[in-house]
Amino acid sequence: MLKEPFYGHYLSSFHKATQQHSDTNPPLLEIKPIGNSDIQISYCQQQWQTLSDDLALGALKHEALHLVLGHVFLRSAYSDSARFDLAADLVVNQYLSAEQLAPDAVSLAAVNHWLEALGRPSLEANRELDYYYQALPPSSQQPQCPGVGQSGQGHGSWNRLSTQSQAQQSLVRQQLESKLLQSAQRTEVSNAQSRGLLPAMVLAAVEEALSRRRPVVNWRRLLRLFAASAQRTFVKNTLRRPSKRYGTTPGTKIQPHQHILVAVDTSASVDDQQLQIFFEEMHHIWRAGAQLTVVECDTKINRQYAYQGKPPEAVVGRGGTDFNAAIDTANRLRVDATIYFTDGEAPAPEVRPRAPLLWLIHGLRSDDSAHSLSHCGRVIPMATDPHR
Known part of the structure; x- marks a missing residue:
């Protein structure tokens, strides 16, 4: 002993x-x-x-x-x-x-x-x-x-x-x-x-x-539920639909809106296969009507662009990992939610997110990483099996 x-x-x-x-x-x-x-x-x-x-x-x-x-x-x-x-x-x-x-x-x-x-x-x-x-x-x-x-x-x-x-x-x-x-x-x-x-x-x-x-979770389903929960709605005037209450025009229409920042950790520890799986799932969220702004980041923002239905041929970065730059960008853009795809191997961010934040972590190596990130968002580990 x-x-x-x-x-x-x-x-x-x-x-x-x-x-x-x-x-x-x-x-x-x-x-x-x-x-x-x-x-x-x-x-x-x-x-x-x-x-x-x-x-x-x-x-x-x-x-x-x-x-x-x-x-x-x-x-x-x-x-x-x-x-x-x-x-x-x-x-x-x-x-x-x-x-x-x-x-x-x-x-x-x-x-x-x-x-x-x-x-x-x-x-x-x-x-x-x-x-x-x-x-x-x-x-x-x-x-x-x-x-x-x-x-x-x-x-x-x-x-x-x-x-x-x-x-x-x-x-x-x-x-x-x-x-x-x-x-x-x-x-x-x-x-x-x-x-x-x-x-x-x-x-x-x-x-x-x-x-x-560890309980095996369906990370794909949880990711889609998180994205759907970030949807906002606003009222828009329209001439095509008379008001149901008064029968006059213009009427009103409920317009849904989602602006999600997707932060992709492009540090050297993230492999191309997991990136491909993640972009495939991100495509489903985009097809559901969400506006996606993608930032590729390691210790800094390397590239920022609007996702238009086609994943990049290659990502930019492959350095270390720092979460603060991407969260700061999300706060500045006033997005409805942030999804951060990473391996979680970096100190917890000092910048506090203003919108809901989801950590989608592949290759989770320790519960300490998940615990430190859970203070500023929800943590979902990606199963090793891509079909889970």
């Missing part, structure tokens, strides 16, 4: 038990299913009592990484179990310090030295399990590999997880995901300082779990 708080909180949520093995050399730690939807971590008490604090911490962290990265569900999917075990341990052992690794533990440096002696190319660091599995030789050639005897201890029980029914696996995965998110919340993994203490693979697993928990 003190040295590695994320892993401490994560592991504290699992059932623990001493092993009931008849083997003369049981594994130090073992992961196995318990009940219909949970995981138990069992340990060999006799071996555990001989470990130093650093080695005990390393052993726990090793198992936690296998769980976070989902290795426990994959073993039966690979035909060469011994090669899988070596690849899985190569992934997680790279995230342990030298003090946390047992002397005979498999390491990338030792495996690369062995591969070079065989005339095979070295393995890259910090890669995924499948990369190491494909790059390693078959298990028939592995007994000479340093650390291979230590690799895979306790992995045999994983087959009980990977051979469960789809319904049971789904329940276990949901439980593991809940434990992961709860640990991330308790240790404030979204905090920049906390993020720097965890490997990129763990952060990616947390972000993937978060994305699955």
